[in-house]
Amino acid sequence: MSKLGGVISALLVSYNSDGSLDEAGTRAIVRYNIDVNKIDGLYVGGSTGENFLIDTATKKRIFEIVAEEAKGQVALIAQVGGINLLESIELAKYVKSLNAYDSLSAVTPFYYKFSFAEIKEYYNKIIEAADMDMIIYSIPLLTGVNLSLQQFEELFANPHIVGVKFTAADFYLLERLRGAFPNKLIFFGFDELLLPATVYNVDGAIGSTFNLDAPLAKEVFAKVKAGDIAGARVAQTKLNNFIDQVLANGLYQTLKESLRLAGVEAAMAVRPPMSQLSAEQKERAVEIYASLKADLDSLA
Numbered sequence: 654m655s656k657l658g659g660v661i662s663a664l665l666v667s668y669n670s671d672g673s674l675d676e677a678g679t680r681a682i683v684r685y686n687i688d689v690n691k692i693d694g695l696y697v698g699g700s701t702g703e704n705f706l707i708d709t710a711t712k713k714r715i716f717e718i719v720a721e722e723a724k725g726q727v728a729l730i731a732q733v734g735g736i737n738l739l740e741s742i743e744l745a746k747y748v749k750s751l752n753a754y755d756s757l758s759a760v761t762p763f764y765y766k767f768s769f770a771e772i773k774e775y776y777n778k779i780i781e782a783a784d785m786d787m788i789i790y791s792i793p794l795l796t797g798v799n800l801s802l803q804q805f806e807e808l809f810a811n812p813h814i815v816g817v818k819f820t821a822a823d824f825y826l827l828e829r830l831r832g833a834f835p836n837k838l839i840f841f842g843f844d845e846l847l848l849p850a851t852v853y854n855v856d857g858a859i860g861s862t863f864n865l866d867a868p869l870a871k872e873v874f875a876k877v878k879a880g881d882i883a884g885a886r887v888a889q890t891k892l893n894n895f896i897d898q899v900l901a902n903g904l905y906q907t908l909k910e911s912l913r914l915a916g917v918e919a920a921m922a923v924r925p926p927m928s929q930l931s932a933e934q935k936e937r938a939v940e941i942y943a944s945l946k947a948d949l950d951s952l953a
């Protein structure tokens with residue numbers, strides 16, 4: 654097991670055009686992250702893995718093949734959350750049985766307006782079932798769940814809750830959390846806002862675009878650590894030039910196409926109801942990847 658921190662890719666998963674899991678392709682994405690991106694860890698089963706679009710058996714298989722392929726070389730976090738607590742418990746137990754993951758993570762349950770007491774119970778039940786550490790996945794923009802400082806304090810009172818994946822632009826809350834919980838892990842989740850989060854001394858970042866641009870994200874961390882804010886801004890601007898274009902062309906689809914252009918052999922389809930890239934979007938992806946590549950090469 655590795656120490657958690659640094660730049661962690663929210664793992665992209667390759668699907669075949671019929672929607673089934675492309676196992677070999679997904680393994681190739683894991684290898685690219687470890688061998689080329691030199692990533693510090695992988696966040697498996699997140700939004701980026703299209704996790705909320707797949708069945709339980711496929712989720713388990715992804716946890717399994719990632720563990721096999723990563724071979725203990727990087728930290729692994731398994732996102733097991735959703736709105737079906739029984740499934741989350743089943744997944745958490747399964748992850749525990751693999752004996753390869755450093756921590757669980759679970760998104761705050763969404764869609765129904767769950768009370769804070771219900772949310773707390775959800776985390777406690779998953780943790781109890783697997784006897785593993787837990788990182789809260791907070792992404793209010795998509796879940797509608799805004800945890801307050803006091804609510805984080807209540808959740809963090811459970812020693813198994815070791816941190817949060819903080820995907821929000823609320824820098825006031827981030828600053829308060831960092832100050833109040835120096836011993837909890839804070840992973841930032843918006844790649845385009847990495848620099849300001851880094852200044853608040855987060856322990857790391859978990860993001861989708863790091864499957865491609867991790868060396869630039871590492872540069873942001875390194876420059877801030879060295880006190881070179883101007884240098885960090887240059888790296889963040891390069892990151893954002895890529896992120897901007899990817900968001901405009903279709904996020905996960907363009908990231909996957911970029912990996913293919915980088916030489917990763919995989920089917921790289923997305924799960925419906927997401928749509929595949931059109932021919933025009935594919936052409937655009939070629940330009941997007943070329944400009945990222947130039948920025949990555951300039952680092953080397």
Ligand SMILES: CC(=O)N[C@@H]([C@@H](O)[C@H](O)[C@H](O)CO)[C@@H](O)CC(=O)C(=O)O
Nearest residue numbers: 663699700701820842843844859860861
């Ligand atoms: C909704 C989403 O995809 N958010 C990403 C970001 O990395 C995001 O894609 C990026 O900042 C571009 O907006 C991560 O926070 C999500 C993530 O880590 C995950 O659960 O896969």
